Amino acid sequence: MKDSFFRSMTWLHTWTGLLVCWLLFLIFFAGTLSFFRHEITFWSQPAVHDVAPQDNRVLAQQGQISAALQHLEANAVEADTWWVGLPSERNHVIEVSYKDKGKEGERGQWHDQYMDPNTEETLGEYRDSHGGLFFYRLHFDLHYMDRTVARWLVSFASLFMLIGLISGVVIHKRIFKDMFQFRKGKGVRTWLDAHNLSSVLALPFHIMITYTGLVTLIFMLFPYPAMTQYDEGKKAFFADLSPSRQHADITGRTVEMLPMKQLVDQFYTDWPHVDIKRVIVDHPSDETARLKFYANTGTKIQDEMPVWVYNTVNGELIMTENTDFSASETLYDSMIALHTGRLSLPGLRWLFFVCGIAGCVMIGSGAVMWAKRIRERMKADQTASFGLRLVEGLNLATIMGLPVATAAFFFANRLLPDSYTGRAEAEIHLFFLGWLGVALMALYKAGTAQWRQLAQLNAVLWLALPICNALTTEGNLVSYIFKEQWVLAGFDILCLLTAAVFYIQSRKLASKQAAKPAVNKALKGQAV
Structure with missing residues (x-):
């Protein structure tokens, strides 16, 4: 009975996570940026910087x-x-x-x-420019979509997230031990450690943000009390409230x-x-x-x-x-x-931001781990199924595509002429066009080479963003520090740190890609 219950919870955790993980990644990614939506809006308006x-x-x-x-x-x-x-x-x-x-x-x-x-x-x-408001609205309205439909999708994804969190705690036998364990270079085990570490360290935040997210839409999910107490339903209820x-x-x-x-x-x-x-x-x-x-x-x-x-x-x-x-x-x-998080002082806001990044790591590592486990179980001459290739493509498109799209959004803010008609919407269109370009590439092929190429692209884009800002405005990182404009300086520094992370990732993927031919050659030699 105990083993059967554990297997049931494992199955529930796996599938509730996998079925909505790409939508959840988008929700967490946009929501995390939304903690600094006022700062993003401030950055997007150079006229007010001084x-x-x-x-x-x-x-x-x-x-x-x-x-x-x-x-x-x-x-x-x-x-x-x-x-x-x-x-x-x-x-x-x-x-x-x-x-x-x-x-x-x-x-x-x-x-x-x-x-x-x-x-x-x-x-x-x-x-x-919509500035940070775009990411705030994207977090629950998903853009290009009817708002009611979008919020129902977000609600279902959040409910699946809550089920995944609870079932994850149930099946996690070494929840406290895994808080201090990360084994790098161990394949699927490394991805599992990343998934466990990002889940457990920020678990209170994950549960809080998911549950309260459902509460924000509670009157849409459970309209019946208002509908039974008011003749005109929710409209009359909100008018009274x-x-x-x-x-x-x-x-x-x-x-x-x-x-x-x-x-x-x-x-x-x-x-x-x-x-x-x-x-x-x-x-x-x-x-x-x-x-x-x-x-x-x-x-x-x-x-x-x-x-x-x-x-x-x-x-x-x-x-x-x-x-x-x-x-x-x-x-x-x-x-x-x-x-x-509007109540947050800067320190708490940064804590929310870091926990939001941990949520993205948790969701992304879980999706990648599922695909890698299937790959490991395949025989050498076995062809990957359509489902596996689709998951791998969606993983690459979402995890590496959203940073590319975000960089495109920020570049558009600096490079589009102020007189351009429909400028704010054009920034958003370029965000989705950048994401679409990555998605098409990822769905065509999603191997190690494509991960490395997109890591290199992200590194270049995020490194170039502070340079673009310096060339198109009257400020730069050095002047921001001298003038103690810490919001603007922090934006540039965060761009450089993001570029560094993607550069390190590209180097590791290049080493991994170079090691594959050597391993294959050794295996062929043993077979002979």
């Missing part, structure tokens, strides 16, 4: 909000929405955006600008709003010490216009921001939200906060 952070950031917010709203009031009076993002520890500029009134059934287009918080002047040379997010339909009846500065002053009279993250005005100049202040939760284990909603005509406080949670709301919201 904006100095403010010492008294919170004290300066009142004037910044007034200046930004007055700028929108003067330049976007016909807009459907005004949006102002305040400087934070990870973003040094004021983000000023507005959305056009879209045609019936269509969403309006967003227009984005930056303002220097020190001078309150508009910065030029805004670069149309977050009334501040409900947008009244624009009436078209124009009214005169109070001056924005007066409304901002009124807010700070009522709530003088709040650290504000963003300010939104819905339907400016319409009788349904609302002014919303969102607080920065900082390092609190809270994902939903406290919000205050004001009537822009009479200055009345309409509602407050997320300032006081029930026990169930606190539990749910804290899980989402843990998953997104």
Whole structure:
């Protein structure tokens, strides 16, 4: 019975992992980069690199909000929405955006600008780019796909991941011993050690991030409580849960709003010490216009921001939200906060990042180990099956293709002209085109030579990225260090470290490839 149970758990662990491992690798890869999505966005906008952070950031917010709203009031009076993002520890500029009134059934287009918080002047040379937001959305929306379908796929993959983690713990007989064991140069055993080591060392993170990921989509997975309690189902439930997010339909009846500065002053009279993250005005100049202040939760284990909603005509406080949670709301919201990692200080964010890389290693090594085990069991004259060749091709395409695609995305950000129409989408298209190129190569042939060639390509690309940055912007690694611009310096250093890892990999694969003819020759000599 014990042996049968162990075999069942081993079978479950193997197949729940293998069937979705490539999708899981993408989810983990994009999610890991998302922990630094604000830093990636900052890197993608050279115009804001030299904006100095403010010492008294919170004290300066009142004037910044007034200046930004007055700028929108003067330049976007016909807009459907005004949006102002305040400087934070990870973003040094004021983000000023507005959305056009879209045609019936269509969403309006967003227009984005930056303002220097020190001078309150508009910065030029805004670069149309999704930056780190692309990886954040890719993590659960998968791009080029209907969002609902994508999130169902991500949910099923996450559920398989959770089953794989639990069954892996069950079948792992030496879970603590394997934390300190890695035998290199031992073929499949080395891959097994890499799989075990990356799994066990970051196991708490893997379980936390997978379970909380399912929690973020819990109302999609289990809609029935809301559907049974509300006549209109989930729509009415969310309206009751977050009334501040409900947008009244624009009436078209124009009214005169109070001056924005007066409304901002009124807010700070009522709530003088709040650290504000963003300010939104819905339907400016319409009788349904609302002014919303969102607080920065900082390092609190809270994902939903406290919000205050004001009537822009009479200055009345309409509602407050997320300032006081029930026990169930606190539990749910804290899980989402843990998953997104927005609460993290730099040290914890780096820990999340390293654990995310460990998750990629865990998934990738498991997939490669499965293929190598099948290869080892084959006879010398036996031809690989279609399934084995497909797995090997997908392994190469995913593990080596995603870094190539990511480098292509960053190169596109630096090399595409700022005036290029649809520039942000073009960056994303080049990401997927780079990945597609690697996938076609990998599905054609996925031997040691192809792994080595792609390792060399990755090494060259990631080494060239800081050089490209230095040639296309006014900064470089040396200047970043002298100016103490540690985010930009860290980006370049991480690129160089990535290039070094791929270079080492290419050297090891070259040695392995050179050793194969010698081994084959010796075997032929023994046969003679």
